[in-house]
Amino acid sequence: MADNAHAAAADHAAEGTGLVFHPMDQFKVQPLFGGTDVSWYTPTNAMLWLALTVLAVFLIMVVGTRGRAVIPSRGQSIGELAYGFVHKMIEDVTGKDALVYFPYIMTLFMFILMNNFLGLIPTSFANTAQIAVTAVLAFAVFFAVTIIGFVKHGSHFLGLFWVTSAPLAIRPVLAVIEVISYFVRPVSHSIRLAGNITAGHAVMKVFAAFAGLVALSPLAILGITAMYGLEMLVAFIQAYVFTILTCVYLKDALHPSH
Template sequence: MAEPASDGGLSFHPMDQFIIKPLFGAAGDKVAWYTVTNLTLWMALAVVCVLGLFVLATRRRAIVPSRGQSVAELFYGFVYKMVEDVTGKDAVRYFPYIFTIFLFIFFANFLALIPMSFSPTSHIAVTAVLGFGVFFAVTILGFVKNGASFLGLFWVSSAPLVLRPILAVIEVISYFVRPVSHSIRLAGNIMAGHAVLKVFAGFAAVTAVAPVAVLGVVAIYGLEVLVSAIQAYVFTILTCVYLKDALHPSH
């Protein structure tokens, strides 16, 4: 996708923003699993945001909340209600895990909108860990809670008997596709948005189309703000839906 730089011509490197670089040391140093990289920095900033909003802003434990505390309570109430409504009242014990996922994706998405920043959630490795983590957690939880009757999830008892084997095959396939779509949806949205932003920004260097390109950047940026929040929401609500299948596998 990225063309090698050619002298004199227009050169786009929309994917360069996704390169993982060591924070310390020379560019091009080897990136080991423990290396502190730009990814580490922006994930750490997400943690800092969580700390700021949920520890610093709530430190006064005010009955009449300050602005920061009400935002924290708003997040809490939003996700708590989502878990309660989608998954059920018995699922609120899994709320901290779901809230962790939501806050990480939310802050990673929004921090990535800062110019010159790095977007961890655009990386398929990151979202795949999240998506497959949810998949394995939900599957193991389903078998632990329901035993073999968890397999009833694939046996659609409300369908005619002849259709049930066919439906079971489809259900099994869709079940195993879940983590793939779950993770690619998030990474794809974020990566595409940021790449498009970069392409528009590249066109802004050409005087003739610069106004259009700048307007395009503004429009796509607005879209990306929506996408950041919506993808965090979608990932979380799908996690709730999958968790519901594990807790109540009957159709």
């Protein structure tokens, strides 16, 4: 109680300067219908925006293509564009034999893309800024790739770490480096996405706080606008990067020889 009062007093002091920064509050997981307890099944803002993501994917990929027209409508073109984009990416990066994994990679791409864009709606909740979410996605890719590698190639999959094109003397050293880099992959894979989205959203929030100052508000609004444009780009690029890295990792599993 005394602690709370103390904190409130500190906040009032901050308000006195006219600037209140809470750039990270937007990433808090909160129950939708009041209360503070968050158990595993509580409907939260995270759940709401995940549901809206699924809805967005449904609208674009199913409702948009309902015409099944040979000459596509605008909505159908978007769905076909997304389909062709990921299909071609898998073909180019991983090879034709990876097309059996197309639905999974397409799921990843559409899910991350829609989350990134929905997260850009003001007052929304960006799920891809959550390390818990991106870590699950990245580790799912990591385990899937490792399992596919061992199932398809058995112990030959370990050849991935034994660089036969290097001189024999430095191969053990390279093997250690390769193993480390292999296990760092899911970490960098998840933090890259969450970090990019978190940073962009936090910067916009900081600009928004500055907009409260009359003298700085035009600059702050300009800054928000510019950052928003940049974040639109980041939203797409990060979804693309996550997907193409998945394809690259999958290529290692399917064709482990360098």
